[in-house]
Amino acid sequence: MEEDIRAQLAAGQYRDAFELVLERFKDKVFRLSYAMLRSETLAEDMTQDVFIKVWKALPGYSGAASVSTWLYTITRNTCLTELKRRQSRPTVSLDTPEFEAVVDTLPAMQTSDPEGGAEMDVHDLLGRLPEKYRQVVSLFYLEQKSYEEVGAMLGLPLGTVKTFLFRARKELIRLAARSSKPATPPAASSAVAAG
Amino acid sequence: MTCADYEPQIADWLDGRLDPATTASVEQHLAECPGCAAFAASLRVLDASLARRVQLRPLTPGFETRLRARLDSISSADAEARRAELKRALQADYEATLARMRRRVGSWSALLDVLGLGLLTAGTLTAAVSQVPKLMQVLPPDLQSQLGSPLTLGAAAGTVLVLAAAWFYGRRPARLHSVI
Numbered sequence: 001m002e003e004d005i006r007a008q009l010a011a012g013q014y015r016d017a018f019e020l021v022l023e024r025f026k027d028k029v030f031r032l033s034y035a036m037l038r039s040e041t042l043a044e045d046m047t048q049d050v051f052i053k054v055w056k057a058l059p060g061y062s063g064a065a066s067v068s069t070w071l072y073t074i075t076r077n078t079c080l081t082e083l084k085r086r087q088s089r090p091t092v093s094l095d096t097p098e099f100e101a102v103v104d105t106l107p108a109m110q111t112s113d114p115e116g117g118a119e120m121d122v123h124d125l126l127g128r129l130p131e132k133y134r135q136v137v138s139l140f141y142l143e144q145k146s147y148e149e150v151g152a153m154l155g156l157p158l159g160t161v162k163t164f165l166f167r168a169r170k171e172l173i174r175l176a177a178r179s180s181k182p183a184t185p186p187a188a189s190s191a192v193a194a195g
Numbered sequence: 196m197t198c199a200d201y202e203p204q205i206a207d208w209l210d211g212r213l214d215p216a217t218t219a220s221v222e223q224h225l226a227e228c229p230g231c232a233a234f235a236a237s238l239r240v241l242d243a244s245l246a247r248r249v250q251l252r253p254l255t256p257g258f259e260t261r262l263r264a265r266l267d268s269i270s271s272a273d274a275e276a277r278r279a280e281l282k283r284a285l286q287a288d289y290e291a292t293l294a295r296m297r298r299r300v301g302s303w304s305a306l307l308d309v310l311g312l313g314l315l316t317a318g319t320l321t322a323a324v325s326q327v328p329k330l331m332q333v334l335p336p337d338l339q340s341q342l343g344s345p346l347t348l349g350a351a352a353g354t355v356l357v358l359a360a361a362w363f364y365g366r367r368p369a370r371l372h373s374v375i
Contacts, residue, residue, distance in 0.1 A: 022262075047258070048261065137249070169206060
């Protein structure tokens with residue numbers, strides 16, 4: 001899959017190699033950035049930064065790791081740096097698009113889709129998961145339920161991905177049951193009744 | 196196997212990742228165990244909810260345009276930096292060459308100075324020595340025999356001194372140049 005990129009790199013055709021990398025991986029880099037940063041706007045900015053770094057680093061790419069592994073490592077490091085930078089400046093403006101987006105989703109988080117059958121308000125529940133679990137769950141669904149792709153993107157072994165995913169699902173079910181107890185019956189019970 | 200052992204398998208079963216034998220085993224357990232059946236139902240609901248909610252818009256249409264504009268600016272900056280680096284290297288090379296030429300010219304100049312000085316000194320000494328016989332003639336004969344040898348020795352010593360000065364001057368051109 002990456003032979004054409006490696007061939008272009010070996011021939012010193014960095015511009016052509018970059019075009020192939022951009023076309024093939026831009027959406028995955030965007031999804032990985034989103035899973036780590038939880039903001040579409042910020043994830044797009046990080047995707048830009050990642051490909052700027054790739055452009056600068058491509059001539060020095062040794063080929064020891066696969067292009068995807070190399071690219072995902074750059075993405076993770078770029079996002080982690082951004083997260084650390086933001087943690088040191090935790091102020092959030094009320095005018096940011098992110099804040100408006102959160103406000104817009106609030107009503108949707110309180111209701112279930114009447115035509116979609118039983119449903120959990122997972123948007124809110126996902127935010128309560130530990131970071132490592134939330135990243136795995138987000139990527140699992142964004143990457144069409146591929147354990148392998150999630151492992152490659154997060155740099156985790158397949159077994160760890162499966163473990164994190166299973167624990168995250170159990171935790172989400174527990175959180176959903178606890179949050180819906182006072183007003184409505186647990187989602188699991190309604191699902192069992194429906195099934 | 197306990198229910199806790201079955202739970203990860205139930206998740207794999209939901210994801211369609213079990214072989215036929217394990218699938219049959221899990222499905223049999225689900226038929227017999229209400230607790231695990233409820234867990235499987237919860238997983239199904241959760242799975243559907245996550246699949247519906249965990250979505251991401253595509254990259255904006257201007258993404259690549261913005262990226263290419265940034266890349267172009269970086270390329271221009273890199274080219275400018277390369278030009279500046281080349282200019283610095285050429286300037287350093289020019290100054291080094293100029294310094295070498297100055298040293299060589301200084302050496303040749305010093306050598307010419309020494310040769311000139313040597314010729315002048317040698318000419319003066321030769322003229323002086325050539326006058327020695329005439330001087331000797333006016334001296335008494337016993338004094339002539341006593342002075343003949345020191346005068347010749349003095350002329351030879353003067354020549355050696357001039358040659359030594361020339362050698363030293365050639366070794367330290369800049370220093371002697373400034374002195375001269």
